[in-house]
Amino acid sequence: MKNTMFSKKGFTLIEILIVVSIIALLAGIILVGLGGTRARGRDSRRIVDLKSIQNGLGLYYVKNNSYPTDYSDIITAGLGITKLPSDPLDSAKGYLYVACDNGQSYVLGAALEAKDPADKIFSDSDKLAFTGKTCNPWAGTCDAPNYCVSQ
Numbered sequence: 001m002k003n004t005m006f007s008k009k010g011f012t013l014i015e016i017l018i019v020v021s022i023i024a025l026l027a028g029i030i031l032v033g034l035g036g037t038r039a040r041g042r043d044s045r046r047i048v049d050l051k052s053i054q055n056g057l058g059l060y061y062v063k064n065n066s067y068p069t070d071y072s073d074i075i076t077a078g079l080g081i082t083k084l085p086s087d088p089l090d091s092a093k094g095y096l097y098v099a100c101d102n103g104q105s106y107v108l109g110a111a112l113e114a115k116d117p118a119d120k121i122f123s124d125s126d127k128l129a130f131t132g133k134t135c136n137p138w139a140g141t142c143d144a145p146n147y148c149v150s151q
Helices: 013-064
Strands: 096-100 105-111 144-149
Touching: 013 144, 096 144
Parallel strands: none
Antiparallel strands: 096 105, 105 144
16 A cells, blocks of 8 residues: 555656756757758858848938938938947947948948858859949959848
């Protein structure tokens, strides 16, 4: 009768520790595997940010017939733009912008985490962004890891 009162109905401490260890091991493997995916996500965000800034620059050009000397000027230009995107990894870091040809063109760029020039993410980067322009802040390179858009 005593044996039935104290029968095991739960898990032992060892069993719980083994299960927690297995879960922690699997979680670690998954997080390491997702590191590259998170970097690609940040790179995609940078490219979307550049396209967004490019839209604001287009509005600025329509209003002023030239591009600003600093892309942050589109905030104070009365275009309804109140905030500019920042780098997803370092919010204090901005994007490279330089106005060229007396404000009639520009090059806007970001340094991506992807390093392989054959990576598909670089497929629509303007590799010839500085060709025929009076500006050259990256020594003329818009190849990996730099991504450029220009006008």
